[in-house]
Amino acid sequence: MQSSLYKSSFSEDIDALYRILDDAAITPHFQPIYDLLSGDVVGHEALSRGPLGSPLEMPDKLFSTAINCGKLHELELLCREKSLRRFSELGLSGKLFLNISASLLSSPDHQKGMTLSLLEKLNISRDRIVIELSEQHPYDHFGLSRASVEYYRRMGFNIAIDDLGVGYSGLRMWSELQPEYVKIDKHFVQGVDKDTVKREFIRSIIAIAQSLRCEVIAEGIETPRELESLLDLGITRGQGFLLGRPVIEPSCKQSKFLTNSSRRFELRHAVDERDRVSSLAKEVPSVSKDTDLGTVGQLFKSNPVLQAVPVLSNATPVGVVRRSDLMELFSTQYGRALYEHKQVTRLLRDDVLIVEGYVSLSKVSYQLTNQDNNNLNNEIIVVEDGCYVGIGSLRDLLKRITDLKIQNATYSNPLSLLPGSVPINRELDRRLNSALDFYLAYFDLNNFKPFNDHYGYARGDLVIQLLSQIIKREASNSANFIGHIGGDDFVVIFGSDNWQVVCQKILDQFAQQVKDLYSPKAIQEGGLWVKGRTQEVSFYETLSLAIGVVHPDPYACESYHEVAELAAQAKKEAKAMGGNAIFLSRRRKMRSESARKEGNN
Numbered sequence: 001m002q003s004s005l006y007k008s009s010f011s012e013d014i015d016a017l018y019r020i021l022d023d024a025a026i027t028p029h030f031q032p033i034y035d036l037l038s039g040d041v042v043g044h045e046a047l048s049r050g051p052l053g054s055p056l057e058m059p060d061k062l063f064s065t066a067i068n069c070g071k072l073h074e075l076e077l078l079c080r081e082k083s084l085r086r087f088s089e090l091g092l093s094g095k096l097f098l099n100i101s102a103s104l105l106s107s108p109d110h111q112k113g114m115t116l117s118l119l120e121k122l123n124i125s126r127d128r129i130v131i132e133l134s135e136q137h138p139y140d141h142f143g144l145s146r147a148s149v150e151y152y153r154r155m156g157f158n159i160a161i162d163d164l165g166v167g168y169s170g171l172r173m174w175s176e177l178q179p180e181y182v183k184i185d186k187h188f189v190q191g192v193d194k195d196t197v198k199r200e201f202i203r204s205i206i207a208i209a210q211s212l213r214c215e216v217i218a219e220g221i222e223t224p225r226e227l228e229s230l231l232d233l234g235i236t237r238g239q240g241f242l243l244g245r246p247v248i249e250p251s252c253k254q255s256k257f258l259t260n261s262s263r264r265f266e267l268r269h270a271v272d273e274r275d276r277v278s279s280l281a282k283e284v285p286s287v288s289k290d291t292d293l294g295t296v297g298q299l300f301k302s303n304p305v306l307q308a309v310p311v312l313s314n315a316t317p318v319g320v321v322r323r324s325d326l327m328e329l330f331s332t333q334y335g336r337a338l339y340e341h342k343q344v345t346r347l348l349r350d351d352v353l354i355v356e357g358y359v360s361l362s363k364v365s366y367q368l369t370n371q372d373n374n375n376l377n378n379e380i381i382v383v384e385d386g387c388y389v390g391i392g393s394l395r396d397l398l399k400r401i402t403d404l405k406i407q408n409a410t411y412s413n414p415l416s417l418l419p420g421s422v423p424i425n426r427e428l429d430r431r432l433n434s435a436l437d438f439y440l441a442y443f444d445l446n447n448f449k450p451f452n453d454h455y456g457y458a459r460g461d462l463v464i465q466l467l468s469q470i471i472k473r474e475a476s477n478s479a480n481f482i483g484h485i486g487g488d489d490f491v492v493i494f495g496s497d498n499w500q501v502v503c504q505k506i507l508d509q510f511a512q513q514v515k516d517l518y519s520p521k522a523i524q525e526g527g528l529w530v531k532g533r534t535q536e537v538s539f540y541e542t543l544s545l546a547i548g549v550v551h552p553d554p555y556a557c558e559s560y561h562e563v564a565e566l567a568a569q570a571k572k573e574a575k576a577m578g579g580n581a582i583f584l585s586r587r588r589k590m591r592s593e594s595a596r597k598e599g600n601n
Contacts (some may be wrong), residue, residue, distance in 0.1 A: 013065045016056045021074060025051045028083040029246035030092065033217060033239045036231055039258035043095035043130070044207055045239065046083035047246045073104050081118060088122040093252045097130045097160060100148075116155055126156030130181060133161055133173070149177045160217075164205065174208070182209060186220020192233075193225040202233050203497055210501040226259075232386065232437055234496035277403065278357030280397060281382035281390030286310040287344060294340030295329065296321050306422070308352075308379050308391065309346055315387045318351035320379050352379045361401055369396065383569050413484040415461060416468035424483035424491060428560035433491065435554045439499045440563060441504075442548045442571040443471065446579070447490040450530040450540040455517075462517055463543065464488060467510060474505045491567070500582070503547050507580045510545050518542060546574035547582045556589035565590055 020026065030044040050056035056065060066075040080098055087096050090105075119126060132154045149159050160181035161173055174182060184205060192198045200217075209216045218230050221240030230238060243258065244250065285299055287309055296309050300323050303485050308320040325347050330336045339346065353363055364380065379390040409424045419427075431438050445463070452460035471490055475482055479495025494502070515523055527541040548570030552563045568585060574583035 010068075013055055013061070014069055016054050017062075017069060017071060017075075020050055020054070020056060020062075021071065021078065024078060024082065024222060025054075026075075026079055026082045027051070027248060028079070028086040028310040029248055030083075030087070030090075030250045031239055031246040032244040032250050032252075033094070033097070033237060034243050034258055036227070036236050036238050036258060041094055041250075041252050042237065043097055044087070044092050045132070045246075045248060046079070046099070048079040048083065072101065076100060076104055077114070079427065080115065082423065084115075084118055084122060084124065088124055090249060092250065094122075094160070095128050095130050097132050099132045099353070101133075104148075105205045113239075125160070129156075130158045130160050133159065135178070135488070146176060149179075163219075174212075175215075177213060179214060181215050181217055183217045183219050186240070189218050189220045189226055189230070190222065191226070191452070193223070193229040194207065199229065199233060202235070206234050206497045207500060212496055224405075232496075234498055235578060237246060240314060253479065266450045275360050275362070276357060276543065277355050277359050277361055277380065278382055278384075278389065280380060280392030280400065282363075284308075284310060286312050286317075286388055287321075288341065289313050289345055289348075291344050292341050293321075293326060293329075293344060294336075296344055297336075297340065307393075310381055310388060310391055311348055311549070312388055312486040317352075317354050317381045317383060319348045320352050320381070321347050322349060325349070351600070352381055354381045354383060357382050357384050361404070362398060365401055377461075382551050387540050391507045413486065413559075415464050416484045416490075418468060418482055418484035418490070419474075420483065420487055424481070424485065424493075425560040425564075427481045427483075427493060428563050432552070432554050432557055432559065436495070437554065438552070439497070440550050440552065440567050441492045441494065441499055441503055442550075442567040442574075443467070443490040443492070444546050444548075444571050446544045446546055446575060446576060447527075448488045449545060450528055450538075451543055453529050454530050459517060463514065466517070467545070470506050470509045470513070474502050474509070499549060500584075503549070503582050505547055507547065507582065510581050513547075514543050541579075544578075544580045545576070546571060546580075547574070548574040549582060551584070551588055553588040562590045 027049045029047045029049055031047060032041045033043040033045060034040065035042050050058070050060070053111065056062040063072065063075065066072045083096070083098060115129075119129070133148065150354070158181065159177060159179040160183060161177065161179050162183045163185045164174070164182045174346050174349050182205065184202060188198045188201055208214075208215055210484070214372060215237060216235060218235045218238040219240065221227050221230065221238050221242050223242060225243060226240075227238070230443060235599045284306065285303075287296060287299070289311055291311075299309055300306055306323065308322045310317050311319050311321060322343050329339055329347065353364070353368065378394050380397060382389045382392060382458055408419065408423075410437075411420045413416060414422050421473070428440070445467070447462070448463070451463065467488070467490065468484060471482055471492060475492045475494075481493040481495075483491045483493075485491060492499075492502075503553070518528075522542065527539055529537050529539050548567060549572050550563065550566040552566060557566075566585060566589075570583055570585040573585065577583060
């Protein structure tokens, strides 16, 4: 058999192409597309290969030969049919991404309705198909790609722009076609962890995508550092050799590598390290499964407070030996003599809770309290990627949760039950010290005092509660931190770049729902007539929301004081805009003291 590395002549390539077309000798491969946070497969991209060992086995040469021979459209249609049939046979989950050239529509080879007919025959829903239009192949007539999109949308398919950033027409295509998905070309993904320009480019893509309700998929993820950088930037969908290569029969299982990466992402963005089960872990000596009970007895003797010894199999915990069980066994007549040389597996207890260190204390508490009381675990073994780290107890867990509840209650706002200034400042310092990228949104109401004066404090409290509920509903996730400074001032610390979409949703919902707290007359007039301190009556428009947003540089801001000052200035600008407004400050750090003095002179 010829190797695919064999350098064939052009005539041999043409012969090979015609044989492939005559014999329908295309082998579909599928590359999984993952949810980068959950590790779940959300789709597959169909990629076609020629026969194994053929000079046209690899797709680049296969399709370039087809273009040179004027057989691209015939090859595309064959690849599409084979991919759909194989996708159905394998019962693959998620969406199927199909690469298609827009010029195929104007080709006489194209039989309209063929794809729909095949989908119906294979029982594949139309909304599971995504048509990829690549920027690598420029369109001579841009109207052709628009016609292509309209044609496929009418069929019920979704649209994706592939290889965004390769050509010059990408942004134009995006604005004209408004696809459901955009795929960032691998050029911008490779080395993104070391390249600030690439990160800024991706941030811009994310911002545009969020405003257009478009989903971003990163292509060509090849290293763990690239993956973690993409997670930090807010990318939640991706594909690449690191996650899964194109294969004939892909696995639809959750990616363990991705769940570990998202674990690290959650770990870095957790609200507070003290809220993780890893904070309970104590370094307790462990033993292997082949250790004898006499050795374990010596451990208990030398550690009077030790109640259980973890038992490991290749660094992975499998259970514990408890002091009470061993003492009971050894206290019987001849017990020690009979059993001290036996392996620990004789007394091994596997009714322990084994938990990854990044899991929250509240989640562990929920797991424990939902167990049968007769099997309630006393030991909590803490692991990292399945390997033993330490051990905690149920008593430690309950004490820590109680302490945290008391502390949270002390610093929480009684009206919203959200963390107040002390936890907010602590969280800002934590993110600065960890050099984490974040945005801070400062929320403040316009015309709140006149509303309070007119309707009274009870209804004013309802406004505060309404705003807090909307913010919590829209901004709550593991990467964000929500706080209530006091009065009508709230903050959200965003751990990803989706702040703009979230803030706009909060604005829209508040503007609509706050109307219910006004009288019909006030709504009709657009505001309230209220007496001021001088007894003069003035008109105040209905309540609106000003949001000042800052993007602090964690390497330039030394503490929460500087971030708070930046945020206060941004909020002031937002309020000056009037009405419901969002203002993003371009300043990422405070001016130096000397620069301030020069500016004041």
